[in-house]
Amino acid sequence: MSTLDSVEMPRDPVNATVRIMAITACICLGSCTSAGPEPKTSPSPAASDTASSLRRPLLLPEMGPGSGCPRTTGRQMTTGDAGGFALGNGPAFPIVAESRDRAGVFHFGEVRQNGEWWPLKTLWVIDPSEDGPVLLRAARLWGGGEIALAPEQGAERLEEIQTSTGTLLARQVLLVRGPNVSASGWREFPGATYISRSGCYGFQVDGRTFSYSIVFEAAL
Secondary structure, eight states, X not given: OOTTTTOOOOSOGGGHHHHHHHHHHHHHHTOOOOOOSOOOOOOOHHHHHHHHHHOOOOOSOOOOTTOOOOOOOEEEEEOSSOEEEEEXXXXXXXXXXXXXXXXXXXXXXXXXXXXXXXXXEXXXXXXXXXOSOEEEEEEESSSSOOEEEEOSSSOOEEEEEEEXXXXXXXXXXXEOSOSEEOTTOOEEEEEEEEESSSEEEEEEEEOSSOEEEEEEEEEO
């Protein structure tokens, strides 16, 4: 079973980091007991400082009415422990096991959680050549609707980013160290991507020596 296949989908994407960390602990211990609602988390001062140092100008394309979604192409890849469909050229990739096509379209499930979010299991992986922290930001590129991220590590935050065509509500997550490291050295962050509606979305990926964007179309 791959790392991606073993992830249980959290019910609350805003507090999903804590939920998936609890799930991983249960997998490691071999059993779980109900502990009630998990407490909300906030980033540590060190994490906040690191995120601030990686927050570069936004590279996501600016879109307006009638703009086509400039989707990022992808390919099949494997990290040794997990495999699937990855978008972009790395060194950090989002991988989904299914519900995708090579033109950068992710097909989200028919089950809507909490009456608000459509989920898609997503595994973020970082190439062994890159051992530093990675900052992820994600936003819908045009119109209403939100995106939320639920990777294994890092506390999620919401920020407003001003562009010439309006304001983007961007989710921010810091990936510091992977809970899983493959035999070939890939850091792996299992989790999920949540959307509130179909449309064009983008990831901004920033590390110490790189900065790039990944754009995908979310279909329901």
